[in-house]
Amino acid sequence: MSSIERWESPDTKHADIEEILYSQDVLKKRIAELGRELSEAYEGQLPLFAGVLTGAFVFFGDLVRAITIPIEVDFVAAHSYGHGMESSGKLDIKKDFRIDPKGREVVLVEDIVDTGLTLNVLSKHIMDRGAKSVSICTLLDKRARRAAPVPNLKFIGFDCPDQFVVGYGIDWAERYRYLPYVGYLRPSVYSKAISEQEPAQDRFREEKTGCRNGC
Ligand code: IMP
Numbered sequence: 094m095s096s097i098e099r100w101e102s103p104d105t106k107h108a109d110i111e112e113i114l115y116s117q118d119v120l121k122k123r124i125a126e127l128g129r130e131l132s133e134a135y136e137g138q139l140p141l142f143a144g145v146l147t148g149a150f151v152f153f154g155d156l157v158r159a160i161t162i163p164i165e166v167d168f169v170a171a172h173s174y175g176h177g178m179e180s181s182g183k184l185d186i187k188k189d190f191r192i193d194p195k196g197r198e199v200v201l202v203e204d205i206v207d208t209g210l211t212l213n214v215l216s217k218h219i220m221d222r223g224a225k226s227v228s229i230c231t232l233l234d235k236r237a238r239r240a241a242p243v244p245n246l247k248f249i250g251f252d253c254p255d256q257f258v259v260g261y262g263i264d265w266a267e268r269y270r271y272l273p274y275v276g277y278l279r280p281s282v283y284s285k286a287i288s289e290q291e292p293a294q295d296r297f298r299e300e301k302t303g304c305r306n307g308c
């Protein structure tokens with residue numbers, strides 16, 4: 094297939110994707126709405142928008158272009174240490190702010206809020222650094238799996254069922270980030286990995302606690 098054919102049908106499903114959950118078109122419309130909501134909420138405040146690497150990079154790029162007020166932009170990469178579902182409250186910062194969050198209205202932009210452990214600890218850390226406020230904007234909210242409170246989760250793109258999703262920046266073992274939609278990864282992809290390489294869920298768990306394959 095030529096590259097032209099490929100981009101003529103960007104929502105054409107990848108063979109490893111069981112079902113498209115949110116198509117390009119649906120994502121685009123909701124992100125335009127989020128841009129309006131954020132622009133109204135932070136009018137006149139010059140907020141500092143921080144994309145949480147790596148999963149949020151595509152969403153972040155589209156979101157900031159839907160904002161109609163002046164903002165500043167940065168990236169952060171961090172993981173909370175914990176055992177199983179319990180967070181120790183310690184934070185491993187892989188990439189810190191370049192712009193000082195002190196005295197700023199900070200908006201953390203995330204791909205998925207899952208257990209909530211990382212954003213719970215990261216938000217406290219940013220407040221400890223003297224931020225005026227920290228709000229979270231996430232593309233997907235997997236609220237069924239919440240283990241830590243995330244009271245500052247104020248802007249949500251979509252609900253996400255308790256299933257493993259990829260695409261639109263979101264990966265499994267660093268793959269599928271480039272897909273222009275969000276879709277369910279076929280369980281057979283995990284099974285294959287379990288029998289041939291490493292257990293998918295172990296890698297997923299490691300990513301949350303140890304940041305083994307990026308963040
Ligand atoms: P938590 O909220 O601290 O549990 O971590 C959320 C992070 O886990 C997200 O930013 C993703 O990196 C990862 N994550 C959670 N659910 C999924 C999924 O379905 N696919 C890929 N990554 C996921």
Ligand code: MG
Pocket residue numbers: 145146147148149203204205308
């Ligand atoms: Mg993430």
